[in-house]
Amino acid sequence: MKYAPELKRSATIALWLILLTFPIMVIQVNTIENIVVWRWMNIAGVGTVAFVLSFLWQIYQHRKTESPLPVSAHLPAFQRLLADPKLYRPMLIFIAAFALVFPFTASHYQINIMSTALIYIMLGLGLNIEVGLAGLLDLGYVAFYAVGAYSYALLNYHFGLGFWTLLPAGALLAAFFGILVGFPVLRLRGDYLAIVTLAFAEILRLVLENWNALSFGPSGISNIPRPGLFGIELTLEQSAVYMYFLLIALCLLTIFVIYRLQHSRIGRAWVALREDELACQAMGIDKTRAKLTAFALGATWAGMAGVLFAAKTTFINPASFTFMESAMILAIVVLGGMGSIVGVIIAALAIILLPEYLRVLGDYRMLLFGAALIGMMVFRPRGLITPSSRTYVFQPSEHQERT
Amino acid sequence: MNYFWDLFLGGLTRGSIYALIALGYTMVYGILQLINFAHGEIYMIAAFTALIVASILTMQGLTGFSVLILAGVIAILYAAAYGFTVEKIAYKPLRQASRLSPLISAIGMSIFLQNYVMLAQTSDFLPFPNLLPQSEFLDSISAWIGPSDFIIIVTSSVVMIALSLLLKFTKMGRAMRATAQDREMAMLTGVSVNRIISRTFIIGSALAAIGGLLIASHVGRINFYIGFNAGIKAFTAAVLGGIGSIPGAMLGGLVLGLAESFGTGYISSDYESVFAFTILILILILKPDGILGRSSQQKV
Amino acid sequence: MDLILDIKNLTMNFGGLKALDGVNLHIRQGEIAALIGPNGAGKTTLFNCLTGIYAPSSGDILLYQPGAKPKRLNGLKINTITSLGVARTFQNIRLFGGMTVLENVMIGRHARSKSGILGAIFRPPATRVEEKAIVDKSYAILEYIDLAPYVNELAKNLPYGAQRRLEIARALATEPRLLLLDEPAAGMNPQETRELEGLLVRLQADHELSILLIEHDMKLVMNLARNIFVLDYGEEIARGTPLEIRHNPAVIKAYLGEEADAEIG
Numbered sequence: 001m002k003y004a005p006e007l008k009r010s011a012t013i014a015l016w017l018i019l020l021t022f023p024i025m026v027i028q029v030n031t032i033e034n035i036v037v038w039r040w041m042n043i044a045g046v047g048t049v050a051f052v053l054s055f056l057w058q059i060y061q062h063r064k065t066e067s068p069l070p071v072s073a074h075l076p077a078f079q080r081l082l083a084d085p086k087l088y089r090p091m092l093i094f095i096a097a098f099a100l101v102f103p104f105t106a107s108h109y110q111i112n113i114m115s116t117a118l119i120y121i122m123l124g125l126g127l128n129i130e131v132g133l134a135g136l137l138d139l140g141y142v143a144f145y146a147v148g149a150y151s152y153a154l155l156n157y158h159f160g161l162g163f164w165t166l167l168p169a170g171a172l173l174a175a176f177f178g179i180l181v182g183f184p185v186l187r188l189r190g191d192y193l194a195i196v197t198l199a200f201a202e203i204l205r206l207v208l209e210n211w212n213a214l215s216f217g218p219s220g221i222s223n224i225p226r227p228g229l230f231g232i233e234l235t236l237e238q239s240a241v242y243m244y245f246l247l248i249a250l251c252l253l254t255i256f257v258i259y260r261l262q263h264s265r266i267g268r269a270w271v272a273l274r275e276d277e278l279a280c281q282a283m284g285i286d287k288t289r290a291k292l293t294a295f296a297l298g299a300t301w302a303g304m305a306g307v308l309f310a311a312k313t314t315f316i317n318p319a320s321f322t323f324m325e326s327a328m329i330l331a332i333v334v335l336g337g338m339g340s341i342v343g344v345i346i347a348a349l350a351i352i353l354l355p356e357y358l359r360v361l362g363d364y365r366m367l368l369f370g371a372a373l374i375g376m377m378v379f380r381p382r383g384l385i386t387p388s389s390r391t392y393v394f395q396p397s398e399h400q401e402r403t
Numbered sequence: 404m405n406y407f408w409d410l411f412l413g414g415l416t417r418g419s420i421y422a423l424i425a426l427g428y429t430m431v432y433g434i435l436q437l438i439n440f441a442h443g444e445i446y447m448i449a450a451f452t453a454l455i456v457a458s459i460l461t462m463q464g465l466t467g468f469s470v471l472i473l474a475g476v477i478a479i480l481y482a483a484a485y486g487f488t489v490e491k492i493a494y495k496p497l498r499q500a501s502r503l504s505p506l507i508s509a510i511g512m513s514i515f516l517q518n519y520v521m522l523a524q525t526s527d528f529l530p531f532p533n534l535l536p537q538s539e540f541l542d543s544i545s546a547w548i549g550p551s552d553f554i555i556i557v558t559s560s561v562v563m564i565a566l567s568l569l570l571k572f573t574k575m576g577r578a579m580r581a582t583a584q585d586r587e588m589a590m591l592t593g594v595s596v597n598r599i600i601s602r603t604f605i606i607g608s609a610l611a612a613i614g615g616l617l618i619a620s621h622v623g624r625i626n627f628y629i630g631f632n633a634g635i636k637a638f639t640a641a642v643l644g645g646i647g648s649i650p651g652a653m654l655g656g657l658v659l660g661l662a663e664s665f666g667t668g669y670i671s672s673d674y675e676s677v678f679a680f681t682i683l684i685l686i687l688i689l690k691p692d693g694i695l696g697r698s699s700q701q702k703v
Numbered sequence: 704m705d706l707i708l709d710i711k712n713l714t715m716n717f718g719g720l721k722a723l724d725g726v727n728l729h730i731r732q733g734e735i736a737a738l739i740g741p742n743g744a745g746k747t748t749l750f751n752c753l754t755g756i757y758a759p760s761s762g763d764i765l766l767y768q769p770g771a772k773p774k775r776l777n778g779l780k781i782n783t784i785t786s787l788g789v790a791r792t793f794q795n796i797r798l799f800g801g802m803t804v805l806e807n808v809m810i811g812r813h814a815r816s817k818s819g820i821l822g823a824i825f826r827p828p829a830t831r832v833e834e835k836a837i838v839d840k841s842y843a844i845l846e847y848i849d850l851a852p853y854v855n856e857l858a859k860n861l862p863y864g865a866q867r868r869l870e871i872a873r874a875l876a877t878e879p880r881l882l883l884l885d886e887p888a889a890g891m892n893p894q895e896t897r898e899l900e901g902l903l904v905r906l907q908a909d910h911e912l913s914i915l916l917i918e919h920d921m922k923l924v925m926n927l928a929r930n931i932f933v934l935d936y937g938e939e940i941a942r943g944t945p946l947e948i949r950h951n952p953a954v955i956k957a958y959l960g961e962e963a964d965a966e967i968g
């Protein structure tokens with residue numbers, strides 16, 4: 001038997017997992033009626049899944065140590081695709097065509113899901129500035145999203161201001177909030193920053209939940225107007241399509257801006273900051289300022305996405321802004337491959353669309369999502385796409401001939 | 404004055420639980436620099452295991468102390484086994500990866516375990532029997548301290564003292580501290596780092612299980628989501644005290660518990676967690692390495 | 704000749720440890736000086752105080768500027784000191800490993816350029832001109848330092864000697880008047896060390912750069928430096944020309960105290 005040791009190990013692991021999951025999987029107690037249900041069949045399920053997975057894992061490990069692939073072969077197919085204009089141009093055209101046709105062929109429900117995915121692309125790209133480029137671990141990104149959404153809902157409710165006024169206003173307010181939060185905490189190192197941002201986000205959520213006079217509490221704010229289109233009355237379907245195109249446009253704007261930032265003096269400073277904070281300062285970069293800029297810009301995008309979210313769903317409450325949301329956006333950034341725009345877009349689409357279309361899986365959706373996060377990290381810890389650095393071509397000058 | 408005393412005791416009780424869970428965070432962080440987001444879930448699983456075992460035993464007619472001991476021991480063993488397994492599956496393959504990858508993996512594990520318990524058990528709250536023993540002695544002091552408060556404070560103090568002694572005086576404890584100080588150096592001197600990491604997870608999870616048992620008995624109900632909140636609070640406590648520092652985690656837990664207790668008692672009961680997080684932010688702004696954290700002036 | 708740097712009575716305490724104890728040191732404009740001493744003498748600590756990484760416990764660090772009053776560097780931010788014209792390399796190489804060689808040098812231009820967020824997004828002509836200048840200047844530096852073949856390589860993939868030189872290139876990009884090199888020859892083979900020597904001589908000649916060099920390779924130090932300062936346990940035990948240092952009994956004793964690196968010169 002070629003795989004005898006592997007099979008044996010898998011059997012051991014399966015046995016271990018059966019024992020481990022025994023109380024939770026098999027026994028169910030009802031303390032009110034004093035009955036115990038024993039679900040013995042579950043053992044078979046756990047055993048089989050554990051056995052198969054651990055066997056596959058060992059084969060994978062085996063293969064990896066036996067024939068380590070050369071680095072270039074490690075580049076996944078789609079990444080090689082991205083590097084070649086002959087291949088990616090037609091693909092871009094195809095994607096553009098698809099994006100244009102999509103809302104006229106898809107159902108109202110599907111358009112809504114796609115719009116949600118587009119919002120997450122914006123959120124992912126925004127957080128990517130903070131985490132992916134500048135290396136600031138922000139676990140409370142959702143706070144800026146909430147600031148944007150509540151700015152729109154409340155300023156509209158109290159002062160009747162419209163969507164187009166409040167879109168930039170929400171973004172600016174979020175940026176302002178970002179600076180406010182960032183100023184005292186950005187000198188904290190890595191994980192301290194993470195927990196403090198998380199704390200700020202939780203404080204904001206709890207305040208929104210409890211300060212009824214300000215935020216209408218847990219019941220939230222409803223009847224938030226959708227964006228207007230020159231005063232034309234739109235049906236529900238039409239306005240979903242309109243929202244979709246609006247989001248496409250804003251996503252393109254986001255991509256454009258982030259791309260330019262990334263390839264600028266500021267963008268380079270962020271990456272240097274991520275790579276080595278001290279060396280970065282020794283190169284003359286003002287650490288505090290660079291961090292604050294990254295934080296504020298990241299917040300701006302979250303704020304914008306928040307306004308769009310409120311306008312799209314027409315209803316917001318604090319439950320939309322929990323830590324899980326921050327974790328989701330962070331997962332998009334890390335899965336995409338830190339600092340890669342294309343990676344973030346793919347990851348956002350995957351993370352939002354897959355669970356939606358996997359609704360057939362019903363309750364197992366989130367379970368599988370959790371498992372998928374672990375699996376992705378184990379197999380591709382650097383994310384889907386490793387951002388490639390820009391190459392420059394030079395004519396050798398006279399200097400060089402001297403050597 | 405009486406009200407003050409009640410709040411103080413409440414804070415102490417709450418704080419000891421936070422401290423117990425925070426120890427797991429701080430120990431893992433000390434060695435792996437990883438925020439183990441799944442740690443709270445271990446605590447939740449321990450509570451569920453204890454509930455299941457205790458219910459079966461009670462239905463068999465057992466009562467009192469023996470139920471507590473059996474359910475407790477099994478829950479602690481299971482929690483330790485879960486901690487061990489989680490590390491092997493979700494973190495060990497990522498030893499060489501950048502710091503964010505294990506963090507995402509940990510978040511994935513937390514989501515997975517929550518849903519696993521929710522699907523296999525229930526999404527509703529389950530009543531949790533009060534396993535804490537009754538005795539005449541406890542009745543006699545009940546005028547100024549509630550029996551479960553007393554047991555929680557005493558148990559967690561004993562456990563924390565035991566842990567400190569373990570870390571200080573045993574060979575394993577020294578190896579753990581050495582690994583936390585400088586992993587490479589420890590490896591060179593013959594410490595098996597993988598084994599130390601496993602043991603850290605096992606001990607941390609066992610402590611969380613003790614915390615889980617105590618709090619579940621105290622509060623009287625559990626569901627699949629309790630681990631998340633407690634986890635965040637405990638992590639906050641660990642950071643507050645200076646992450647990586649064992650006495651820091653204990654102190655951080657107490658400070659956090661007291662802050663919440665007094666905040667809810669004197670200001671407003673709606674903002675419980677807000678007080679905890681505000682204290683955290685204020686302390687970190689004043690003291691960026693936490694209350695007892697080592698100053699991080701790095702050598703260049 | 705005029706001074707560029709004057710350090711007076713510099714002391715640095717780490718808890719109980721006096722890493723620097725009343726050190727005096729000066730460098731003249733356009734001169735190569737060296738700072739030597741056994742391991743743990745406090746050499747790197749002096750660089751760290753000088754570049755704002757540590758805040759000195761007491762003493763003065765004065766940087767002389769053309770046509771202005773000398774500037775006291777104590778307590779200034781790291782990046783401010785860089786902007787004032789002091790650049791350094793690190794003993795344990797601290798390149799931006801995930802960035803290309805060219806990008807590493809381009810980062811060094813940060814202090815000498817200024818386009819901001821709006822410039823980045825809208826790319827007005829001014830920004831484009833500046834960006835091109837950054838790229839060109841960075842490439843010129845790489846050529847000067849013989850790293851041009853590596854431009855698009857990731858810094859972490861360079862051979863060790865080239866990484867040390869890239870640190871120098873990156874420091875040069877900040878247009879320093881005073882360059883601080885922390886063991887630039889460490890880990891280099893004799894051939895690379897000789898090339899480094901040539902490079903430093905060229906640098907000083909072409910740019911009238913003042914250089915302070917920490918180095919354990921005595922041959923390199925003796926060949927390059929006009930003025931040598933010797934530290935031991937945070938105290939200055941000798942200073943002078945290579946000839947004077949070579950025969951200084953205190954220096955010989957400090958070095959013989961350790962076993963390695965015993966032969967001086």
Ligand SMILES: Nc1ncnc2c1ncn2[C@@H]1O[C@H](COP(=O)(O)OP(=O)(O)OP(=O)(O)O)[C@@H](O)[C@H]1O
Pocket residue numbers: 700701702703717720722740741742743744745746747748749794
């Ligand atoms: N951040 C710090 N905290 C505590 N002690 C420090 C710190 N930085 C340096 N030291 C101590 O100061 C002393 C001088 O160190 P320094 O690095 O300056 O030596 P050095 O002369 O550069 O030695 P080497 O030739 O080995 O590089 C050493 O004893 C070192 O341990």
Ligand SMILES: [Mg+2]
Pocket residue numbers: 746747748794
């Ligand atoms: Mg040194």
